[in-house]
Amino acid sequence: xxxxxxxxxxxxxxxLRALEDVVRALESGDVPLDDSITLYERGEALRxxxxxxxxxxxxxxxxxxxxxxGLPASTQPFDAAGR
Numbered sequence: 001x002x003x004x005x006x007x008x009x010x011x012x013x014x015x016l017r018a019l020e021d022v023v024r025a026l027e028s029g030d031v032p033l034d035d036s037i038t039l040y041e042r043g044e045a046l047r048x049x050x051x052x053x054x055x056x057x058x059x060x061x062x063x064x065x066x067x068x069x070g071l072p073a074s075t076q077p078f079d080a081a082g083r
Contacts, residue, residue: 004045007042007045007046007049008049010046010049011053012050012053012054012057015046015049015050015053016046016050018042018046019043019046019047019050022039022040022042022043022046023043025039026039026040026043
């Protein structure tokens with residue numbers, strides 16, 4: 001990842017909030033073009049960071065639910081648990 005050290009140190013929740021702030025600013029239409037480009041680049045770095053954190057969490061979950069043979073002991077969609 002080419003994230004700034006500031007972004008790399010963020011928790012998923014902090015990065016998501018910062019990304020939401022970037023989106024709101026861009027959607028407002030009140031940001032000059034050059035600033036919009038800078039905001040977009042920051043937003044992309046935040047999105048990559050969030051995706052990496054989600055991918056790491058998914059890998060940890062898959063490791064936890066794996067059986068002794070390394071294969072999943074069972075599979076169930078995340079949203080099926082609430083039904």
